[in-house]
Amino acid sequence: MKYSKQRELIYKKLKANPIHPTAEEVYLQLKPEYPAISLATVYRNLNKLAQNNTIKKIQGLDASDRFDHNTHEHYHFICEKCHRVYDVDLELLSYINDNVSNYNVKSFDLLLKGICNNCKDL
Amino acid sequence: MKYSKQRELIYKKLKANPIHPTAEEVYLQLKPEYPAISLATVYRNLNKLAQNNTIKKIQGLDASDRFDHNTHEHYHFICEKCHRVYDVDLELLSYINDNVSNYNVKSFDLLLKGICNNCKDL
DNA sequence: TATAATAATGATAATTGTTATTAGTTTGGT
């Protein structure tokens, strides 16, 4: 994989970002400091980094794919009101390995939904 | 919810179908015996039945939403080659309840990916 | 250092999956 300034900026932006942004959110945040950047480039590079396991792609939480620089084992909770995404620390890998034997599981994800504490009293 | 012939047919088709079809697959299977049916009607009714908990909507496995008439606890494994979807029996509910305390989890899903036995030698 | 090969880019068109709209039809309670 060749170096590109754009990819470096995209990755840095993601690392600085705890909100598990969508490609478009990364794009919009990058635009002010690098106005020439293209949305397609952001999509391309986030997906490429995810293939590399440099970052993680979160699919199925809501309509858009989201990205996470944190590749350690953890899962995500999305608030159905405010759509904020939170990290959930949970050990599932061994549980899945021990209990799913009849399939050759290469990857899996756990997606949690509900109402977050910020929203519960609104 | 008022009765409609179309919804009955859609539900019957899903019940007869172990492959966790997408809305479009249900539509295509229904078309020959009910040519007037519309794709939008299939979407509408599958979503409505899922809201009722009559069926279950599986999101995040691949690009399309899939539907499952089986509402008992189980999860899904998708083959990354043939895109077939398999049932995975697993008890996770109590594990999640016991281990995720800081979020008010209303629903969750576990999505598994890999290569199925049919495809592993191809 | 010049050059060639390759992989990246920005801009935008195209595609895909899904939902909304609309005008008209079916249903069930009175």
Added chain:
DNA sequence: ACCAAACTAATAACAATTATCATTATTATA
């Protein structure tokens, strides 16, 4: 039978993503 509500088919609209393409940047090699 009448009426309002819920339904329908068809299709337009929409949002998210990917593909295309001409150009530019990066890397390897002569």
